[in-house]
Amino acid sequence: MSAPREPAATPPASPPSPPAPSAPLPPPAATARAPLADRRPSTPRPALDWRVRFAALSLIWGFSFLLIKVGTEGYAPFQVTFGRLLAGTAVLVAAMAMRRERLPRSARTWGHLTVAALLLNALPFSLFSYAELTIPSTLAGICNATSPLWGMALSVVALSEDRPTRRRVAGLGVGFLGVLTVLGAWQGFSGLDLPGTGMALLASFCYPVGWIYVRRTLAGTGSSTLALTGSQLLLGTAQLAVVTPLFTSTPTSFPVLPTLSVLALGALGTGLAVLLQYGLVQEVGPTTAQMVTYFIPVIATAAGVALLGEQLSWNTPVGALIVLIGAALTQSRTRPATPTATPPPPPAPAPAENTPTTHAASPGDGHTALPDPPEAAACLSRS
Numbered sequence: 001m002s003a004p005r006e007p008a009a010t011p012p013a014s015p016p017s018p019p020a021p022s023a024p025l026p027p028p029a030a031t032a033r034a035p036l037a038d039r040r041p042s043t044p045r046p047a048l049d050w051r052v053r054f055a056a057l058s059l060i061w062g063f064s065f066l067l068i069k070v071g072t073e074g075y076a077p078f079q080v081t082f083g084r085l086l087a088g089t090a091v092l093v094a095a096m097a098m099r100r101e102r103l104p105r106s107a108r109t110w111g112h113l114t115v116a117a118l119l120l121n122a123l124p125f126s127l128f129s130y131a132e133l134t135i136p137s138t139l140a141g142i143c144n145a146t147s148p149l150w151g152m153a154l155s156v157v158a159l160s161e162d163r164p165t166r167r168r169v170a171g172l173g174v175g176f177l178g179v180l181t182v183l184g185a186w187q188g189f190s191g192l193d194l195p196g197t198g199m200a201l202l203a204s205f206c207y208p209v210g211w212i213y214v215r216r217t218l219a220g221t222g223s224s225t226l227a228l229t230g231s232q233l234l235l236g237t238a239q240l241a242v243v244t245p246l247f248t249s250t251p252t253s254f255p256v257l258p259t260l261s262v263l264a265l266g267a268l269g270t271g272l273a274v275l276l277q278y279g280l281v282q283e284v285g286p287t288t289a290q291m292v293t294y295f296i297p298v299i300a301t302a303a304g305v306a307l308l309g310e311q312l313s314w315n316t317p318v319g320a321l322i323v324l325i326g327a328a329l330t331q332s333r334t335r336p337a338t339p340t341a342t343p344p345p346p347p348a349p350a351p352a353e354n355t356p357t358t359h360a361a362s363p364g365d366g367h368t369a370l371p372d373p374p375e376a377a378a379c380l381s382r383s
Contacts, residue, residue, distance in 0.1 A: 062299025
């Protein structure tokens with residue numbers, strides 16, 4: 001009898017092979033957010049590129065000083081300002097109705113908007129209209145470019161969070177040197193209408209005063225920028241409706257060219273321009289949008305010389321260039337230094353890994369992001 005045969009040794013089972021690689025799985029956080037992202041409504045893309053709208057805004061505001069000059073040839077300055085605000089308010093009210101924007105409900109907000117309308121619309125618009133009775137539109141446009149210089153000087157006193165740097169202080173000095181160059185200070189201001197020039201500079205000074213007031217009083221209102229700006233223009237129109245009859249008489253005629261100038265000044269320079277600037281602020285931020293300020297005096301000067309035959313001496317464009325350089329320096333912001341390649345630091349304690357990183361914001365960092373409604377309203381109100 002043969003011995004029973006032992007069963008053959010079964011080879012050990014090989015470990016299961018990993019599944020074939022497939023598309024990489026998204027991280028859990030991305031997976032959780034995907035359904036929400038799919039449900040987000042897509043933002044409609046503007047029909048025109050922002051650069052085209054930026055150029056259009058520069059042209060509209062650059063030609064505003066020419067339109068003021070032509071308007072004052074047929075109407076009193078207060079009448080020009082009233083017609084301008086009336087036409088501009090009509091455009092913004094129509095835009096608010098189309099977007100179903102609600103007016104502010106708080107009496108406190110309306111009170112602050114009344115002051116903002118005076119400082120940012122009714123008073124500077126009227127001062128520019130009176131100034132251009134005796135000074136050329138080119139000079140008025142250059143005086144308008146001094147607003148960043150006044151704003152820089154006021155921020156030192158009124159805005160504790162916006163401390164000046166050496167570069168910005170240097171820009172302030174350079175800018176006012178440019179103003180003296182434009183005015184021909186070495187000639188004793190000969191041939192210059194001092195009251196008219198003073199009113200144009202005072203109008204430019206009103207803007208930063210109004211901006212500071214808006215930043216301090218209209219934060220957290222809950223209203224949109226368009227609603228605040230439209231309400232502000234509405235109040236400015238009401239202010240001029242009260243003041244204009246006290247200082248002027250009802251016009252007996254309506255000359256065609258001045259009338260068209262006033263209507264264009266309001267509908268385009270105070271209505272459409274606000275909508276263009278509103279879209280630019282939302283798309284590229286207020287820092288880029290406010291760069292339009294530096295193109296306004298160039299366009300105003302070219303329009304005044306080419307279309308109105310205004311005389312231009314060498315010190316006007318040279319001084320304007322110096323003013324713009326100074327204004328650009330006052331708007332510059334200090335950026336954090338770019339980190340250089342350094343050896344890796346020693347390992348930190350475990351709790352430090354969960355410590356959140358703090359963003360070191362420079363003074364005025366809010367200007368580089370989409371602004372709150374009051375800050376955006378200040379950016380839009382120079383219209």
